């Protein structure tokens with residue numbers, strides 16, 4: 130496997146996606162999962178939130194011109210709950226999202242997003258509120274997530290972020306996709322297989 | 329100090345510690361279906377890799393199968409492309425595929441146990457969040473993402489962080505008309521949809537000892553709805569009795585050895601848990617959801633919560649739920665009109681679910697204006713049910729009788745809610761848009777409660793409709 134990029138910083142404009150417990154069906158409605166590749170999923174990200182029954186745009190930050198091209202999403206708590214489907218983080222990644230800042234994440238979503246090299250960092254409520262206000266009033270201003278310093282910077286100000294150590298190390302070391310590691314000691318795998326009674 | 333089943337299985341399957349602190353865990357059994365596997369096979373090809381242990385992966389097709397249209401090509405070309413991709417991938421890599429012409433096809437979490445592939449003391453992974461179902465057999469089973477499906481195909485292992493174990497005891501006796509579905513809805517309501525984050529749930533106590541394997545599966549199935557990535561019940565005689573003679577189970581002299589080994593995995597009496605929760609069976613009543621996550625639930629005879637009673641984000645989610653569901657705080661949930669009744673899914677699409685439901689549907693009829701469908705979870709379930717004449721009972725009661733698949737549980741096949749239709753559903757998720765219409769509404773409940781709702785045309789107490797009530801007060 131080719132070496133992966135080391136992810137130390139993500140810089141980009143941000144878009145607030147309000148609400149807690151945003152589930153995977155909301156991120157990518159199941160009817161768009163009929164596909165054999167992930168290509169093309171981006172345009173269906175948050176489809177039912179962005180469009181009404183007739184395909185007309187609904188008022189939502191993701192539809193606003195001023196947030197167009199944003200690569201960081203600001204979200205609430207328990208983001209990505211529900212299904213294990215990787216279609217959800219994949220659709221966001223294809224939509225252009227490169228990092229998420231939020232209060233908390235569902236476990237499987239967090240893992241899936243990390244494997245794509247898309248950090249999901251956590252901040253406290255006050256910071257989220259402040260960042261949302263900054264982004265709302267200056268949508269053209271870029272935020273920088275720094276995984277070495279563990280901060281998010283908006284203009285002059287920096288705020289602390291949290292990220293599980295395993296995910297952070299993986300991203301910084303360019304080992305956010307574990308497959309290379311899993312492949313490199315086949316003999317260890319075979320030893321375990323031989324020892325198990327049912328394999 | 330003794331060990332839990334979770335720790336014993338984990339230690340047995342640990343390959344090594346990875347530099348980031350995670351464990352490389354051997355996955356004994358890998359189950360795949362058409363939705364989350366094609367991209368993983370694509371990634372394998374891109375990387376020039378192959379499947380390491382093809383005999384340890386089993387495939388079936390469930391989500392996209394149109395259960396009212398059993399001949400190919402399906403009218404939806406995307407569905408046709410997905411089933412063909414799975415055929416091609418399984419053939420190319422030498423993986424067993426329970427295709428639609430084998431008589432064994434069905435929802436992945438029903439097929440595994442039915443074929444005896446699901447066994448105690450094993451690790452099981454599947455690109456599907458309801459994989460915990462297999463935990464009913466004392467397996468450590470979790471849902472994984474597509475990249476992990478790729479990892480398991482390529483290495484038969486995956487990288488995982490350890491979990492804590494919470495023991496949930498339900499002791500006492502369930503009241504008449506209270507089912508396994510009510511038990512798990514109650515647990516989720518108590519502990520919250522995030523309550524299980526970071527935990528494996530070990531279910532035990534008198535109620536689980538008395539439960540059939542199918543009832544245990546119903547509970548384990550919804551572990552993820554409570555935030556727990558896996559849930560399990562320790563293996564016992566019932567487990568072994570269920571498995572004996574199944575196609576993929578050991579037989580002859582090997583059977584005795586297997587049972588001995590399986591027994592050794594059960595949690596030790598003095599095992600240490602990170603948390604213990606005790607629930608009294610008698611406190612549980614038939615439970616229905618009213619909102620947009622499975623934790624938003626009430627007993628059938630309760631009124632819906634007032635917003636003032638809720639805190640913080642619960643209140644915000646509740647407000648959103650009330651708006652979506654067009655329900656009013658403080659009102660009873662009973663009497664809510666339904667449009668659709670759905671019996672099926674990996675939660676409640678097994679033989680015992682259909683039998684119990686048919687028992688009460690017999691001689692009754694679905695209310696005018698209600699669309700009712702019954703979808704057996706697998707072809708095997710369908711065959712046994714039909715041999716027993718259940719299809720006739722369902723049909724005579726005004727239900728459609730379908731082929732095996734996920735159907736109305738999610739919107740990846742022709743079965744979808746229209747507009748803001750309200751569905752009484754035996755499935756496991758009531759998220760906005762889950763059943764196909766962005767404005768569609770879902771109320772989760774046990775299959776017998778779905779039958780009662782179908783007959784009266786409204787959410788109601790099955791105990792009264794079917795005369796359990798006397799038994800309750802007696």
Ligand code: SF4
Pocket residue numbers: 390391435436437456458673674675733734737738755756
């Ligand atoms: S029945 Fe529903 S929850 Fe179960 S596998 Fe199918 S879609 Fe998923």
